[in-house]
Amino acid sequence: MNSVAVPDHPWLLPGSLAAAGRAAPAARVVRRTPRDWLVDGLAFLVALGWVALTWNDSLSADPQVALNAGPSWLNEVDVVIGVLAGAALWLRRRWPVGLAVATAPLALFSVSAAAALLIILFTVVVHRPLPVAAALVGWHLLTSPIYVAIRPDPTMPFWASMAWTVMFIGVLVAWALFVRARRQLVLSLRDRAERAEAEQQLRVAQARQLERTRIAREMHDVLAHRISLLSLHAGALEFRPDAPADEVGRAAGVIRSSAHAALQDLREVIGVLRAGTGDGETASPERPQPTLAEVPTLVAESRAAGVRVCVLDEVVDAAGVPVAVGRSAYRIVQEGLTNARKHAPGAVVTVRLAGGPGIGLAVEIRNPWPVGEAAGVAIPGTGTGLVGVAERVSLAGGRLEHGRDAGGDFRLAAWLPWPAA
Structure with a gap:
């Protein structure tokens, strides 16, 4: 398989898929990373190595050495089942729960598939909700007495075999819970960093908006003063058309200078608004404030x-x-x-x-x-x-x-x- 589906719960994703899982719906397909390929390859090799070890031990004539004592036909079938379970590990990222349920009956009798079953159980505990993982762990614990009865260990009594089985499953579950907690911590820290970055961008945007509001207020104060002067002198010219020429000239001069100053103020304000505040653009220096x-x-x-x-x-x-x-x-x-x-x-x-x-x-x-x-x-x-x-x-x-x-x-x-x- 070259791809795996991202599950619905991003907090249960492996570290390599966390970023995609937070932003992607459940149907999105994400390709395996090199690290995923390495881990999956090692898991497959471990499962096949265990199958080879159990097959070699089944050929031993000494019952004190054999790991999987039982009928010879069962040993041969068990080897085939172990190989198939090992090959199925390539599907564990996409369907961990389905794969665990499908292979659950093998826990009753299979020795060769034990390594693959434990790897699948580990995957479920790490990446799926705890109630689902607890149900599968409980199934393995409940089937342990049946497994020990079908595959008795000639070197130790029944209760000792049960104790070792329960202890081994407990250690595996504890390790999986530790990995799960660590992944959740990493995701939490990553989310916190992303939120901090988003909040910083929001503060920058708010600062820009406040700066534009300040500029708009300054524009109102300055232009209202200038334009009121313009209106006053224009009104005087309108209602005193017979005023002496020198008064008309002075009023026109004031109107011209006020209009020039208003245009200059407006040009500076618009320049600041266009210049940007923090996007890497260099704004023109502002005129000294009064x-x-x-x-x-x-x-x-x-x-x-x-x-x-x-x-x-x-x-x-x-x-x-x-x-x-x-x-x-x-x-x-x-x-x-x-x-x-x-x-x-x-x-x-x-x-x-x-x-x-x-x-x-x-x-x-x-x-x-x-x-x-x-x-x-x-x-x-x-x-x-x-x-x-x-x-x-x-x-x-x-x-x-x-x-x-x-x-x-x-x-x-x-x-x-x-x-x-």
Whole structure:
């Protein structure tokens, strides 16, 4: 036979078939490995060697030497049966239980087939469920008295022969159980290693997804700010077509520069998304992220767009603020100014920064609640800006509050931890 069928229970497979058994259905056929051929060949040679030994002993005239005392015709038939049982060992990997059941009657009288029967029993104990193996072992134990009666050993009494038979079968079963346990341990370790590798790949995929989510959040924050400036200046040009030429020129310049900056930001974000994160591709270096030091530039852009912004800077040692804290503060101010332009155009926006090492950094953006509806087309939004800010503050270990206060103003306030030096 050149192939064996993989059984239904992968935990009972020999080591050479374990990998195929876990991934293959019962009907899949797997070819023998060189190790399987070697083991099967040795088993066949051992069975034939035992047949030759028993045949040689049957020819002995000394009854004290003969291993298989009995009628001469039985000895001749037994040799043929032993050879056939040895040849049947090539089928033991494919049909171990069927082969064991078919050869079970030989345990009643055959001496020449004893080695083949024990090898088949060993295979069943190693590779098949324990209840099936226990039934076959029990059959061999129950037939031992009949075998000893038909094939008595002239050198020892009945009880001694029975004791040796039971002990030999017990040693064989113990060895088979040890091999079975070792194979199961190897399969368990292999499965554990494969699960660990799969979990590592899952963690890598999750890290990639989180990175893309972070990039999407950054894209929302940056582009919402840029596009709100574009919308504000375009709205001014739409409702003031009679504005002086120099004002129209300044507004057009702001629109052009904001559009250029928005396209540049979008190009960088799309580049990062295309570059891959960990597939061996080299991504372009990211532009330095804004920090607390860039807040004045952000305020200047809003003022250039016509937004009235009042800044109260009460930060102690602003140069020593951690980079992550400063970046979060910048994004909070950016979102606050963007929301003010969207929902309260023309209102005075107050930005307050306060705190220091060991105290924390407080960021507050406040503007009067709009009265009536603003003229013109409202700036569209996704409604997820505050959600992103809340997530950012939560990940930093801070607190966030937003909504109308007792005075009726809209207030966006956050506190970020700033460890002491």
